[in-house]
Amino acid sequence: MNQAQLAVLRYGELVLKGKNRHRFEKTVFEQVKRGLRPFPAIRFEREFGRIMLHLNGVPYEDVLPPLKRVFGLASISPVVSTELELERIQEAAASMMEALTPQPDTFKVTVRRVNKSFPHDSQAMNRLVGGAVLRALPELKVDVHRPDTELKVELREEAAWLYCRVDQGAGGFPLGSNGRAALMLSGGIDSPVAGYLAMRQGLKVEAVHFHSYPYTSEQSQQKVRDLVRRLAPYGGSVKLHMVPFTEVQTRIHQAYSQNLLITLLRRAMFRITEKLAEAGGAGAIVTGESLGQVASQTLASMDAIGRAVQMPVLRPLICMEKKEIIKIAEMIDTFHISILPHEDCCTLFLPPSPSTNPNLNVIHSIERNMPWLEEAIEDAVLRTETTWIEAGDERFDRFDAFF
Numbered sequence: 199m200n201q202a203q204l205a206v207l208r209y210g211e212l213v214l215k216g217k218n219r220h221r222f223e224k225t226v227f228e229q230v231k232r233g234l235r236p237f238p239a240i241r242f243e244r245e246f247g248r249i250m251l252h253l254n255g256v257p258y259e260d261v262l263p264p265l266k267r268v269f270g271l272a273s274i275s276p277v278v279s280t281e282l283e284l285e286r287i288q289e290a291a292a293s294m295m296e297a298l299t300p301q302p303d304t305f306k307v308t309v310r311r312v313n314k315s316f317p318h319d320s321q322a323m324n325r326l327v328g329g330a331v332l333r334a335l336p337e338l339k340v341d342v343h344r345p346d347t348e349l350k351v352e353l354r355e356e357a358a359w360l361y362c363r364v365d366q367g368a369g370g371f372p373l374g375s376n377g378r379a380a381l382m383l384s385g386g387i388d389s390p391v392a393g394y395l396a397m398r399q400g401l402k403v404e405a406v407h408f409h410s411y412p413y414t415s416e417q418s419q420q421k422v423r424d425l426v427r428r429l430a431p432y433g434g435s436v437k438l439h440m441v442p443f444t445e446v447q448t449r450i451h452q453a454y455s456q457n458l459l460i461t462l463l464r465r466a467m468f469r470i471t472e473k474l475a476e477a478g479g480a481g482a483i484v485t486g487e488s489l490g491q492v493a494s495q496t497l498a499s500m501d502a503i504g505r506a507v508q509m510p511v512l513r514p515l516i517c518m519e520k521k522e523i524i525k526i527a528e529m530i531d532t533f534h535i536s537i538l539p540h541e542d543c544c545t546l547f548l549p550p551s552p553s554t555n556p557n558l559n560v561i562h563s564i565e566r567n568m569p570w571l572e573e574a575i576e577d578a579v580l581r582t583e584t585t586w587i588e589a590g591d592e593r594f595d596r597f598d599a600f601f
Contacts, residue, residue: 202258202276206361207249207265210272210369218375225372226270232434232589233264250277262365267431269398270375271367279357282316287323287358288330291349294360295331295338302346304339305331305362309351316353327351371400373433378402379482379512380475382467383438385421388486388515390429390532391523395514396484397432404437404478405429406471410444421538423587428532431589439474440583443467446574453568457553460494461561465506466575472507473579483507488515488523493552502556 209226227242230249234240237260241252251261258276265274280290295305309323318326331349332338352359381393383405393403407422419440430436443466450462471483487495494503504511515523527533565571 202361203253203279204277204359205251205253205258205261205265206275206277206359207251207271208273208275208367209247210270210367210371222270222372222375225375226268229268229270229373229434230265233268233431234261237261264431266365266368269368269370269400269432270372272369273367274365275361275363277359277361279359282313282353282356282358284318284326287351287360288327290358290360291327291351292330292334294362295335295347295349298347298362301335302338304341304345305347305349306340306342306345307331307349307351309353311353313353313355323351323353368398368432370398373397374400374402376400377482378404378478378480379484380439380471380478380480381405381484382471382486383407383422383425384486385418385425385536385538386486387520387527387533387536388488388491388523390425390486390530390536391526392484392486392514393429394432394526394530394532396512397429399514401482401484402433403429403484404439404475404480406439406441406474408441408443408467408470410447411442413444417538421535423585424535425532426587428530428535430587432530433589435586435588437478438585438587440585441467441470441474441578442581442583443470443578446470446571446578449570449574450568454564455549457549457551458556458561458564459549460552461499461502461556462564464494464503465561465565466571468503468506468511469575470578470582472509473575474582475509482510482512484512484514486515487513488518488520491520493554496554498555499553502558502561505558 207230209223227244227249231242237256239254239256240261241254243250243252253261262274265271278290278294280286307324307328309320309327311320311323327349328340347362349360349362376399379396379401381389381396381403383389383393384407393405396403405426409419423438426436426438446466447463450466451459454462468483475483487500489495489497493499524533527536
């Protein structure tokens with residue numbers, strides 16, 4: 199089969215619904231163009247419900263990986279273009295079906311006649327093209343209801359387009375179409391997956407990481423940057439806030455070191471994240487919490503911790519099993535980074551028996567005995583360092599403090 203000259207990109211059904219359809223399509227189109235910047239030869243053509251790429255010699259397999267990271271695309275197909283003549287179309291169809299690996303048992307042909315001047319109508323072309331395929335591959339059978347492969351032919355003004363391969367897209371909503379959120383990003387397995395799922399639902403995320411240098415190493419911070427670099431291709435760029443949590447964590451531990459310590463620390467983290475989120479125009483906090491995994495992720499613990507903020511807290515993994523989370527982590531290429539043995543601040547000062555059913559009144563009483571806490575939180579926000587990590591960027595060339 200000849201190399202594909204084009205690729206057809208189909209929007210997801212959710213993108214096409216409602217009054218926001220044009221805005222959604224524009225957002226997806228811009229993300230496609232961003233992802234394909236390394237291929238300047240490609241020409242873009244927009245149609246209702248899809249985007250056509252004129253590859254101009256660029257191999258389809260080269261453009262597929264970045265396209266599969268664009269949220270809002272349901273599927274992608276390589277397209278072969280041929281002359282608008284019956285014999286050429288039949289030859290291309292037979293060649294395309296012969297090249298399929300593995301060979302299907304059944305197929306159907308679906309012809310769309312955009313060019314109404316073509317001498318054969320769609321139904322006649324279904325039979326004529328299908329007959330040519332059967333002559334070339336007599337072991338094949340036609341199944342018009344549930345075929346293994348559907349060969350699609352578009353009769354356009356200047357050429358005929360043929361395709362039968364369908365590669366799954368990322369799906370979801372276009373990036374940023376549902377607002378912005380702050381992702382609480384640890385160095386573990388769960389939070390990068392939560393960030394990916396949040397972006398898939400149309401949220402533009404910025405990451406917030408808490409470090410306790412010098413108790414935690416520079417390697418642990420680099421680990422988080424590497425995780426963000428894996429998420430950046432899905433988001434175009436991701437803002438990363440590195441929060442110095444050492445003083446807050448140490449002072450809370452000095453004031454209280456019993457079974458509610460983790461709850462108190464997590465509440466302080468949530469407050470800092472909320473302030474950073476509000477300053478960046480985000481409307482929610484995203485966490486990697488999964489119900490019952492650790493002491494701070496029981497229903498009672500999450501309730502007590504979440505009440506520290508007014509902003510909505512989104513937990514994409516809340517009812518997922520660990521094996522499901524790991525599968526996604528492997529797919530988005532964060533798992534091997536997450537399991538590197540670099541400590542994070544959550545591993546420090548762990549009480550021997552953390553509370554799984556914290557009492558909110560007791561928590562409020564303990565926090566009232568820390569009159570310095572709000573000032574320490576504000577100081578941590580002011581000393582937060584922020585970087586912008588671009589997709590495919592190995593450098594951190596924009597670096598400043600958060601104000």
